[in-house]
Amino acid sequence: MSDVKIELRNVHKRFGSKVVLDGINLTVDKGSSLVVIGGSGTGKSVMIKCVLGIIRPDSGEILVDGENVLKMDSGAREEVLRKFGMLFQGAALFDSLPVWENVAFGLIQGRKMKRAKARDIAYDKLAKVGLGAEVGPLYPAELSGGMQKRVGLARAIAADPEIIFFDEPTTGLDPIMSDVINELIVDSVKELGATTLSITHDMASARKIADKIAMIYKGKIIWSGTRAEVDASGNDYVDQFIHGRAEGPIQMELLKP
Amino acid sequence: MNFLAIIGRVVLETLGEIGKLSVFTWTTLTHILRPPYFGRLLLQQMMRIGYFSLPVVALTAFFTGGALALQIYYGGSQFNSELIVASIVALGITRELGPVMAGLMVAGRVSAAIAAELGTMRVTEQIDALTTLSTNPYKYLVVPRVLAAVITLPLLVFIADILGVMGGFIVSTQSLEFNAGVYIKNTYDFLKADDVTSGLIKAAVFGFVIAIMGCYHGFNSKGGAQGVGRATTNAVVTASILILATNYVMTSLLFAK
Structure with a gap:
């Protein structure tokens, strides 16, 4: 228990008759970076949202620092949520607020920090992700996709969280910007000493940011190991996924002519 | 089967x-x-929901009052009872048409706007992002809108009452050749404080219905642009129907005896 930060035990979730999570078991060690890989629609996002409490699983246990968050009342749960930061797939910036207020949002609203102080921290975090002070007063709609992702990253690390989640951090970015984001993730995580859980289907990204890799398929973790082991996993599913082959045990549900 | x-x-x-x-x-x-309260957001929503609805509500009330005066005059003149125009316009506007017409107009304007805004926030994960930034989306998004609508709708209806009666007065004195002094005296004699307050109570309930329907459909929208469109339509339709239904129930309760 000492060095396990997050643990999922036999987590199930269905929507109607569709089983999305079918008994997920997963542990993330303190200070390490776990990347969960898997195709679209395999339950990756739902799993992360269950840990954050945005979706409530049907059964199972989710432990953060050894405490089952599903059994907590809402007050205790909000306390636990303060340990988290999250970078969303589409950045999910608040488009009614300027960039600096987006970054400072968790500090001002969630932690009741004075606006002037939160503003200084926000500009500091923006600088950490390579954005200058001139970006601060702009609105999210005025930024490119890569810049939005960087602002999202600045917002995720603004409150110095112990745990950071990354939901498809490189989706929709060109390869170079993807690599920039990956490096920013590695750097900022190292600096904070945070525990991270990422989900992605971009293998280049997974190789760059992961200490350990786990593969999810049909709502179950079917393989896990270190970053180095992924190339010699001996698992046909993993091999098919990391090499991106259409042929293999994973059959895409599509009609062939 | x-x-x-x-x-x-x-x-x-x-x-x-x-x-x-x-x-x-x-x-x-x-x-x-329960605290925390977001005072600044409440004021902002009161401006959006209340103040910016003024022109549309004012015009609606004014023309409704005018048309009502014409109809009652045509109807009443068949029984030589044209003098009831003033009293029926006053009662009709304050008890029924003021709150209902204002409610329906604001439902069209505000329910749709709320559903579209929150719906877009939902599908772009901005509502989930609020949760991860230690901010309760109900407190931050829903409560200010609901309170603002409950507070401003009675104010809007009060103004609608005045303008509706004025619409009747202008039509009656200008095109139906009523004596202005007699018309005003008739209005005063028949109108009681209860008539106005009952309409204002209705308005507060309609405000609640409008904001809740907008927020509910926005919060539960899914599936991108089409989902947001559907949420917007559903918000306006359900808010309008609920306004008419609760209006009937409240009329039968408030004016029972």
Whole structure:
């Protein structure tokens, strides 16, 4: 228990008759970076949202620092949520607020920090992700996709969280910007000493940011190991996924002519 | 067999929807009472929902009052009772048409705007992002809108009452050749404070309905642009129907005897 930060035990979730999570078991060690890989629609996002409490699983246990968050009342749960930061797939910036207020949002609203102080921290975090002070007063709609992702990253690390989640951090970015984001993730995580859980289907990204890799398929973790082991996993599913082959045990549900 | 299955599904879906709406309303009510409060957001929403609805509500009330005066005059003149125009315009506007017309106009304007805004925030994960930034989306998004609508709708209806009666007055004195002094005296003699306050109570309830329907459909929208469009339509339709239905119930309760 000492060095396990997050643990999922036999987590199930269905929507109607569709089983999305079918008994997920997963542990993330303190200070390490776990990347969960898997195709679209395999339950990756739902799993992360269950840990954050945005979706409530049907059964199972989710432990953060050894405490089952599903059994907590809402007050205790909000306390636990303060340990988290999250970078969303589409950045999910608040488009009614300027960039600096987006970054400072968790500090001002969630932690009741004075606006002037939160503003200084926000500009500091923006600088950490390579954005200058001139970006601060702009609105999210005025930024490119890569810049939005960087602002999202600045917002995720603004409150110095112990745990950071990354939901498809490189989706929709060109390869170079993807690599920039990956490096920013590695750097900022190292600096904070945070525990991270990422989900992605971009293998280049997974190789760059992961200490350990786990593969999810049909709502179950079917393989896990270190970053180095992924190339010699001996698992046909993993091999098919990391090499991106259409042929293999994973059959895409599509009609062939 | 299929036919019965369809009926069963529709009934189940309707009951499910009512249940979800009840939970949503209850959650909102409990969050209204508990701190933290977002005063700045409340003022901002009061401007959007109340102040910017003034022109449309004022014009609606004015023309409704005028048309009402014409109709009552034509109807009343068949029994040589044209003198009731002033009193019926006053009662009709304050008790029924003021709150209902204002409610419907604001439902069209505000329910749609709220549903579209929150719906977009939902599908772009901005609402989930609020949760991860230690900010309760009910407190931050729903409560300010609901409170603002409940506070500003009675004010709007009060102005609508004045303008509606004025519309009747202008039509009656200008095109129906009523004596202005007699018209005003008739209005004063017949109108009681209860007539006005009953309409204002209705307005507060309509404000609640408008904001809750907008927030509920926005919160539960899914599936991108089409989902947001559907949420917007549903918000306006359900808010309008609920306004008319609760209006009937409240009329039968408030004016019972």
